[in-house]
Amino acid sequence: MSTHDLIVIGAGPAGMATASKAADLGLTVAVLDEQPRAGGQVYRDVDRVAALRGDILGADYTQGATLTAGLHHQAIEHVPGATVWAIEDGFRVSYTRAGRGAQIAADRILLATGALERPMPLPGWTLPGVMTAGAGQILLKQSGVLAKSAALVGCGPLLYLIAAQMVRAGTPPVAMIETQTRSDLIEAARHVGGALRGWPYMLKGLKMLAEITRAKVPRYPGATEIRIEGTDTAEAVSFVHRGRAHRIACRTVFLHHGVVPNTQAARSLGVSHRWHAGQSCFAPRLDVWGQSDVTGVFIAGDGAGIGGAKAAELAGRLAALKVAEESGRLSTDERDRQAAPLRSAHARELAARPFLDRAYPPFAGALAPEDATVICRCEEVTAGDIRGHARLGCLGPNQAKAFSRAGMGPCQGRYCGLTVTSLLAAANGTSHDETGYYRIRPPLKPVTLGELATLEHSAPDTAE
C-alpha cells in the first residue's frame, strides 16, 4: 500500500534537506511535520518571521529560508500540522491533521525528529515562571514576546544565543547563572584542535559572549546549589558562586543545559540505541548513511546525536543518496561520488562538537537531583521515589514506571526518561546501557479516541 518512495518525519534542517535531495534524485517524498510551517526548531517559522525579526534572530536563522524553499518541489508532498502518533512496520504512518486521522505508507522512512532540551530538574523548577530557554526562544521567534526580568540558568551555546538575542531586543537578562566550571574549560581545551577546525562556531560563540559582556549582564560561571525560590511563582534564583551565597530576584527563569536527541519515534520502531557518554544521552546506532539496525529506517539530524543544523542538513543529504541508490535511482559509484564532499563537510561541522560537549557539560546537580526534587512533571514523581523503587527491585525504567507512574503522562516520558535511567543506574550500580530506557509505544503524541476510531480497524473480541 505504499503511497510514496520515502516518508520524512520532521521538517527541520535534516528533514528538509533529505526531502529536497531525494526529490531531486527522482523519488516521491512525503514530509510530515507537526508545525504549521516548515523550519523545525532552529528555523522555526522562518518564512514568515525572517522579515519581521530577522535582525534580532540573526543571519544563521534567516538562512533557513533556502531550505524551506527546497520543499517546493512537485515530487514532495509537504504535510504541515501533522501530528504523527504511530509508525509501524511497513512503514505505515498514522497521523492526525486538523482533527482527522490519516495514514501514508512507504518502504523507507527517515526520522528527522530533532532534539529536545535536556530537562533540568532543580528545586523549584516546576514553579510557574520557569521554562526552558528553548520555550523562551519559541515565544520570541513566533510571537516576538520577550521576558522582562529573566534570569538564565545553565550552560551551553543556546543559552548564550538567547542571551544575545535578548540583548539585541533591548531586554537583557538580569543574570546568567552558569553551571560550567573552569575545569570544564581546561578539560575542553584538549579538544581545541578539533574546535579550530570548526572555527566558525568558535568565532560565533565569542561574538555572542562579547555582546553579552558589553551589555553588562552579570555572569556567574561555576554556580552550584542552584534553587529557584518562590511560593506561587518564581521570585528568585539562589545559588553559590565562588563560595558565596547569592540570591537574584527575577520573575522569569530560563533553564537550559544542552539538548538531547528525541529518540521516541526511533525507539517505537525498535531501533537500538547506545549511551553516548560524551553527550550524556542515548543515540541510535546508525551506519555511515544514517541507516539504523531496523531495515528501511534512516535517522538524520540531532535525533541521531547532537550535531547542529548544518550537520543535520548534510546528514540528510547523505541519507537521501543511500535511499536513492537502494531504490535504483543512483549507482553506488555515483552515490559515493556525490557523498564524498558531503562527508568531509559533515566532519568539519562536527569538529567543534567534542569541545562544546566538554566545555558545557550538563549540570551535575540536575543529572542526580536531590530526593525531594520532582523529576516527572506529568505525574509529580520525585528523584527520591525513583531511588526507593530501585530498592524495591526495579532494575530498569519500565519497572520503575509501573511503580511510580513516571513516564505515564502526556509527554510520554520525553522529559523524565534520561533522568529516570540515570537515577536507576546510579542506585543499582549498573551502566546506562544495562539499565535501558522506556519501551516507547504509540501514541507518540496524544490523539483523541475519535480520531483513532475513524481509521480502519479490526473488531475487538471482548471475551475475557
Next chain:
Amino acid sequence: METEYAIIGGGVVGLSVAWGLLKRGLTVTVLDGDDGSFRASRGNFGLVWVQSKGMNQPRYARWSQQSAAIWAEFAEELGHNTGQPVPLEQKGGYDLHFSEATLEATVAKYNDLKTKLDGDYPFEVLGHNALRKEEPQIGPKVVGAILHHQDGHANPLKLLKSLAADVRRMGGRVLTGKTVTDVTKPDGFRLACADGTTVGAGKVVLSAGLGAAALGPKLAFRAPVRPQRGQVLITEKLPKLINRPSLIARQVDEGGIQIGATNEEVGTDDRVTQPGLSGLAAEAIAAYPALARAQLVRSWGALRVLSPDGLPIYQESAEFPGAYLVTCHSGITLAAAHARLLPDWLEATKAAPDLEVFSETRFAVS
C-alpha cells in the same frame, strides 16, 4: 537449605504466594526477571472479576468468588503494612451488550451456572433505560447489561508495588535480574540461573508466567501455557464518567479511562497495532460516546498466560514432589486466594482448598 521455598517469578502471582508463605513464618526466596521480561503483572486490565468465569467449570467460578470475597481484607492488610493503599472498588461490574440476542444468550448461560452454584451468583439484567440511570454516559447502541454484584476492579500496579514492598518487609529475599535456566533435585531442589547464581530450596513454586512453558518440563510439568496478546488503551485523566467497570472500559482511580482488550494469537509479539487500537477506540465510543473527545495518552500490548481451557493450573509434580506449578490468566482476581488460601495447599494442611479440577492432568492425551 538456604530457603524453604524458592518462587520462580516475581509477578503478582509469585509475590502473592510468597506473601502468604512469609506470613506463615516460612522462608522464601523469589527469583525475578529483568526490566524487559514479559510481565502480565504490569500490563493487565485490573479487574477483580467473577462473571463469565468458569461457565463450563463451576469450581473456577467458585474459586474466583472465594478470592473476590477476601480481596478487600487482603488489600487492606497490604495497605496497612506498607503505608501504600491498594485501591479497590467492589460495587459490581457490567457485561455490556450491543444486541438483544447476545444479552439473552449470556443470561441463559449465567442462569445455568447460578443453578450449579446453588444460587450464589448475584446478577441482574439491566435494560438500556435502567442502565442509563446507573451510567448516564452510556450510548444508545448499548441495549443492556448484566450487572454482577461480585465484580469490581483494583489498581493492579499498586498491588504489585505493595506486594514487592511487603514481601521484602517480611524478610522475603528477592533476587532480581535472574533467569532460571535449570532446576534439579539431587537432594533438595537446586535452581541455576543464567548469571551463575544458584539457590537451594526445600520446595519450588513455578509461577513464571509464560516462562513456565520452557522451565516446566525440567520439573516434569507439561505446563501447556501460551501467550495471547491483549492491547489496552488509557486516556488522559478525566472527571467521573464511568461508575462501574466492564470488560470494555473502566475508570481507574487516577482518573484515566482504561479500554481493553484485544484477544490475538500472535505469539510473543507484544506490540500494539493501529487497527487494534482503532477497533478498541470505536467500541469504547459506542459504549460511552463522550469518549470520542478524550485524548489517548498510552497504549500497550501485554501477553495473557493461557492454558488450553483458559483455567488456572495448580499441580504438584508427580516426579519431583515439592515442586508446584501455579499459573493462571487472572492473577489480579486470584491474588487474594493465592496469598491466603494457596499456602494451605502448598503446605498440605487440613485447610487446603480442593484444587483437583485444576490439575494439569486434565490436558493429558487420552
